[in-house]
Amino acid sequence: MVKDLSVELCELQLKNPVVPASGTFGFGLELADEMDLNVLGGISLKGSTREARYGNPTPRIAEASCGMLNAVGLQNPGIDVLVNEKVPALRKIYSGAIIANISGFSVEEYRECCAKADACPGIDIIEVNISCPNVHGGGLAFGTSAQAAAQVTATVREVCHNKPVFIKLSPNVTDIVEIARACEDAGADGLTLVNTFLGMRIDIARRKPVLANTTGGFSGAAIFPIALRMVYQVAHACHIPVMGCGGVTSARDVVEMMMAGATAVQVGAENLRNPFACPEIIGQLPSVMEELHIDSLKEIIGTV
Amino acid sequence: MVKDLSVELCELQLKNPVVPASGTFGFGLELADEMDLNVLGGISLKGSTREARYGNPTPRIAEASCGMLNAVGLQNPGIDVLVNEKVPALRKIYSGAIIANISGFSVEEYRECCAKADACPGIDIIEVNISCPNVHGGGLAFGTSAQAAAQVTATVREVCHNKPVFIKLSPNVTDIVEIARACEDAGADGLTLVNTFLGMRIDIARRKPVLANTTGGFSGAAIFPIALRMVYQVAHACHIPVMGCGGVTSARDVVEMMMAGATAVQVGAENLRNPFACPEIIGQLPSVMEELHIDSLKEIIGTV
Amino acid sequence: MKKQNYTIAQNRLVAADTYKLVLSGPGPVNGEFVHLDIPGYYLRRPFSVCDSCEGSLTLLYKTVGEGTKALAKLPEGTSLSVLTGLGKGFDAKACKAGALLVGGGLGAAPLYLLAKELKAQGKRVTAVMGFNKADEIVLREEFEALCDTFALATLDGSVGTKGFVTDALKALQLEYDYFYTCGPMVMMKAVCGLLEGPGEASLEERMGCGAGFCYGCSLQTTQGPRRVCKDGPVFKMEDLIW
Amino acid sequence: MKKQNYTIAQNRLVAADTYKLVLSGPGPVNGEFVHLDIPGYYLRRPFSVCDSCEGSLTLLYKTVGEGTKALAKLPEGTSLSVLTGLGKGFDAKACKAGALLVGGGLGAAPLYLLAKELKAQGKRVTAVMGFNKADEIVLREEFEALCDTFALATLDGSVGTKGFVTDALKALQLEYDYFYTCGPMVMMKAVCGLLEGPGEASLEERMGCGAGFCYGCSLQTTQGPRRVCKDGPVFKMEDLIW
Numbered sequence A, B: 001m002v003k004d005l006s007v008e009l010c011e012l013q014l015k016n017p018v019v020p021a022s023g024t025f026g027f028g029l030e031l032a033d034e035m036d037l038n039v040l041g042g043i044s045l046k047g048s049t050r051e052a053r054y055g056n057p058t059p060r061i062a063e064a065s066c067g068m069l070n071a072v073g074l075q076n077p078g079i080d081v082l083v084n085e086k087v088p089a090l091r092k093i094y095s096g097a098i099i100a101n102i103s104g105f106s107v108e109e110y111r112e113c114c115a116k117a118d119a120c121p122g123i124d125i126i127e128v129n130i131s132c133p134n135v136h137g138g139g140l141a142f143g144t145s146a147q148a149a150a151q152v153t154a155t156v157r158e159v160c161h162n163k164p165v166f167i168k169l170s171p172n173v174t175d176i177v178e179i180a181r182a183c184e185d186a187g188a189d190g191l192t193l194v195n196t197f198l199g200m201r202i203d204i205a206r207r208k209p210v211l212a213n214t215t216g217g218f219s220g221a222a223i224f225p226i227a228l229r230m231v232y233q234v235a236h237a238c239h240i241p242v243m244g245c246g247g248v249t250s251a252r253d254v255v256e257m258m259m260a261g262a263t264a265v266q267v268g269a270e271n272l273r274n275p276f277a278c279p280e281i282i283g284q285l286p287s288v289m290e291e292l293h294i295d296s297l298k299e300i301i302g303t304v
Numbered sequence C, D: 001m002k003k004q005n006y007t008i009a010q011n012r013l014v015a016a017d018t019y020k021l022v023l024s025g026p027g028p029v030n031g032e033f034v035h036l037d038i039p040g041y042y043l044r045r046p047f048s049v050c051d052s053c054e055g056s057l058t059l060l061y062k063t064v065g066e067g068t069k070a071l072a073k074l075p076e077g078t079s080l081s082v083l084t085g086l087g088k089g090f091d092a093k094a095c096k097a098g099a100l101l102v103g104g105g106l107g108a109a110p111l112y113l114l115a116k117e118l119k120a121q122g123k124r125v126t127a128v129m130g131f132n133k134a135d136e137i138v139l140r141e142e143f144e145a146l147c148d149t150f151a152l153a154t155l156d157g158s159v160g161t162k163g164f165v166t167d168a169l170k171a172l173q174l175e176y177d178y179f180y181t182c183g184p185m186v187m188m189k190a191v192c193g194l195l196e197g198p199g200e201a202s203l204e205e206r207m208g209c210g211a212g213f214c215y216g217c218s219l220q221t222t223q224g225p226r227r228v229c230k231d232g233p234v235f236k237m238e239d240l241i242w
């Protein structure tokens, strides 16, 4: 039987639930010559800020067991280049969902960037990354306080008239459900979880942190059970759709995330190990569905 | 040159910093026939509660990439059997540091159990696990609120006249430093970090959680970068010694944890993969020290 | 308990989804089961000792999940870390003269080693084994050569009695003073419900250490909590709470 | 970029802590470097293509950390996943008639492939290579056979000029219109400080994807931020900020 991989995300039809996660697939364009992008359910673009940023000094990458740390630090050409150059170029060659990932260091910056993204015709979903430090709030990330998270959500919700807004949550919190509910109540159309865990490695020979930035965001296969637990908790506590993310490496992981409650599933660090991870996972889905007697992926969402 | 592996922990001399972590080495006795326990710097015994507990239903164990989940649920014969039988039996054959790990579901239970442990001659250190749900505080773990953590600390500190008290922190928190400082201020002599991360796996064929308990504690090599970051943050913020724990699998990991600030290093899930992990790590330490030009482990503590 | 490296001497499909793994290395081994480190998987996997002699160890395994599927792909010559000397096995001495062995699927594996031991002690052995289908049958010739009586049941009736192993048991004149069973829980429950004791059953549980110190595999028994890996996997019928 | 499996045909110690790895599989490969998946390690490792022809790919690597130490233990016949076609390499056409190649340590590896290309284009090639000690020297015969002029420097003076590669450069009559360098950063900085341009240098940075889309390897250049893996690893001397 033909397997139905499609899912519906805030009235958007995705041909399948697999979406490369922000920051792990550039602006899509970097990989356009390497694969048929149109097999992808969606693409979450590299995080963009108001101004262009070089990001952190190198080394920005460190390794760990079953995972990696990154401290790229939001290198990006700025929101104007995103909406005027990157998205139009990608839209020309890609027909699936384009997700703009927006970061900011103040509520005002989120507002401005999201308004510009909302006005950009090529963008289908706005994903607001609230893991950045809040420069006006003492440096603690917006995503670690329910109040700050709600404030960002309400602010961007106000300026986004055309597009669904997903808030991307940080896992570095005591109570993910509290933050998720605060975002839902403040008007979020959906949630993406999770972002990276704050981690660190030391180069014991040089007696220095491996990363120039000392700490970095830890992700990859290693974090899957924690991410899955958070998706499960949030999907059962909230009524808006969840994009599950964190440690997904295979079609089986996609199915597991969806059973836990995810409507779509993002693949992050695995793309760095294997640039063809997303198309390969999509290719494996039908046979995994066959084995598990699943005809349509829609029907398994949140069934556990 | 002869390498000096010894460390000093609250005026206690450990012949080396390697300590099997609570719950991953039974009461030591289970392994007495399999190895020379006396090579170990210390042993943290299985978590004990006031009453005997069977723990959670099985399956209690699930697998993940580079790690595992457990939902043993504090199976133990109760504090009286601990102090009257287990510790005296271990003391007869083991001369290193014996660490009693105490759990409780109310402040009162912690007080009673710690008082009994304090009165037991064989015990050298009392390690208070505050990751258990607080039955009087709505089920949230003591370890996830600075106030509750401080309350437990102050209470047990009051009844422990003879022995150093280490508070064992949960990593499932937004701000580990806040909790650590609260414990330090409340009189803790040291801190052990970290305990397990709350995680989950789903059996996609049966469409049910793998663990009978739905969620469980995730640990093993996978969590090392997050644990290391927390040890680094806490050791730099507090003035009391830290036992580092989380994902340690090799002598190099021990050195890395110590450079981050740990005075002793606990090895947990790795013992389940390899019952001889601790003696093997201790055996590797001298050659790793040689390679890194370290003469005494004491001198590297917190040097990064 | 010992942790040693073994080398794959044979890793061959012998029945549907079922492989015979012959490991060369220190042997014969003690214990009821071994705990095998499959490269790339975090936890070890427990497998019953099916046979073991000087310099070798034989296991039978079914490819049910990711670990066993990866194991099936390992070529001869691969080195594997194995914990041996684990578990309290069947008590061959508990049988006076006549033993009844009842197996389901790969439950046959440890019963084969038991049958050899019982025969070495000069006891009469009746073995009844159940499988889903003919192509899943293992150790048939071995049991036939060894046992005084041997019967088979298959769910689809392709070989032996059609139905469960309990149907085959009902069809036989059984003479035994002690029974031993190993197989799926539902099967063993039915067997213990049907047969007169005394007898014992070998259980399975998800394991952490496999060696008695993590308390991951605890089972509530009439004697209180017991570790499947250390106090078992074989338990007396009367101790079990189904 | 291509992701393909290669088989280890040779993995042999050729100098102190230095291995020659010959992989059989699709070739010749494009690109300056390959990204190799070492089993058991999360990230791939980048290595310069030292040589490649029909059906084979040759790398030279030093065992510096855990991944390369594990790689050194892999036997012939092991299958490895390799990303090829990565990186912007040396621009052989930038040299009109005479090229100067300056290498330090395993920086010699990509320069060897470049030397072959330059010679195929009929250009004069002078190569100067520096090593710490005599036992670390690689590709000496190969360069000697290929180049018009070849000189060596060793830190301990055991072979060639005693000192840095820059000391060897100072001792030579240099005739070139373009130089190429690859080696440790300090060495290349000294070389670019000493030599008249135009020239280019091949850099190293810790990499994530190795293929230009993770922005893990960004470098500040006079042209703005550039990815070492995609916009480099070879950069024009004047673009670099040391």
Ligand SMILES: Cc1cc2nc3c(=O)[nH]c(=O)nc-3n(C[C@H](O)[C@H](O)[C@H](O)COP(=O)(O)OP(=O)(O)OC[C@H]3O[C@@H](n4cnc5c(N)ncnc54)[C@H](O)[C@@H]3O)c2cc1C
Binding pocket: B062, B063, C033, C043, C044, C045, C046, C047, C048, C049, C059, C060, C061, C062, C063, C064, C065, C066, C067, C068, C069, C106, C109, C110, C203, C204, C205, C206, C207, C233
């Ligand atoms: C004492 C004992 C003896 C056994 N003897 C045999 C034997 O001789 N032949 C054989 O084929 N199988 C035997 N099993 C079952 C065998 O251990 C599992 O089939 C195997 O662990 C599955 O691994 P996997 O990676 O394919 O499955 P996965 O489902 O991918 O494994 C995930 C985790 O679950 C555990 N697990 C899954 N199924 C079981 C199970 N049934 N029992 C215990 N743990 C499980 C795995 O060990 C692993 O930790 C025995 C089990 C026990 C407890």
Ligand SMILES: Cc1cc2nc3c(=O)[nH]c(=O)nc-3n(C[C@H](O)[C@H](O)[C@H](O)COP(=O)(O)OP(=O)(O)OC[C@H]3O[C@@H](n4cnc5c(N)ncnc54)[C@H](O)[C@@H]3O)c2cc1C
Binding pocket: A062, A063, D033, D043, D044, D045, D046, D047, D048, D049, D059, D060, D061, D062, D063, D064, D065, D066, D067, D068, D069, D106, D109, D110, D203, D204, D205, D206, D207, D233
């Ligand atoms: C474009 C390029 C070409 C290279 N060509 C060669 C070559 O031909 N021969 C050779 O021996 N080495 C080469 N290197 C360096 C080689 O990649 C590292 O020595 C190797 O990655 C170290 O791996 P490890 O596991 O032993 O070290 P570990 O320190 O255990 O590795 C940990 C992490 O750091 C990274 N890392 C460590 N050192 C370096 C480094 N110097 N450069 C980049 N990443 C590093 C690893 O890739 C890994 O992600 C090259 C590097 C680059 C960027």
Ligand SMILES: Cc1cc2nc3c(=O)[nH]c(=O)nc-3n(C[C@H](O)[C@H](O)[C@H](O)COP(=O)(O)O)c2cc1C
Binding pocket: A021, A022, A023, A024, A046, A047, A048, A070, A072, A074, A101, A129, A168, A194, A195, A196, A217, A218, A219, A220, A221, A223, A245, A246, A247, A248, A266, A267, A268, A269, A270, D208, D214, D216
């Ligand atoms: C190199 C890298 C860069 C990232 N950049 C961003 C970013 O710009 N914005 C964002 O929201 N998340 C970013 N992330 C986080 C990922 O989108 C994803 O949430 C996280 O890595 C967890 O998924 P994984 O375990 O599959 O990697 C980045 C991750 C990596 C590895």
Ligand SMILES: Cc1cc2nc3c(=O)[nH]c(=O)nc-3n(C[C@H](O)[C@H](O)[C@H](O)COP(=O)(O)O)c2cc1C
Binding pocket: B021, B022, B023, B024, B046, B047, B048, B070, B072, B074, B101, B129, B168, B194, B195, B196, B217, B218, B219, B220, B221, B223, B245, B246, B247, B248, B266, B267, B268, B269, B270, C208, C214, C216
């Ligand atoms: C099976 C198992 C049982 C555990 N039981 C306890 C316990 O009783 N008390 C406690 O404080 N921690 C317990 N832990 C947590 C460990 O002591 C340790 O803090 C944690 O596993 C992180 O270390 P690791 O990554 O090395 O496993 C247990 C861990 C495991 C795997």
Ligand code: FES
Binding pocket: C206, C207, C208, C209, C210, C211, C212, C213, C214, C215, C216, C217, C218, C227, C228, C229, C230
């Ligand atoms: S599996 Fe650890 S005690 Fe049984």
Ligand code: FES
Binding pocket: D206, D207, D208, D209, D210, D211, D212, D213, D214, D215, D216, D217, D218, D227, D228, D229, D230
């Ligand atoms: S390593 Fe990913 S962009 Fe260079």
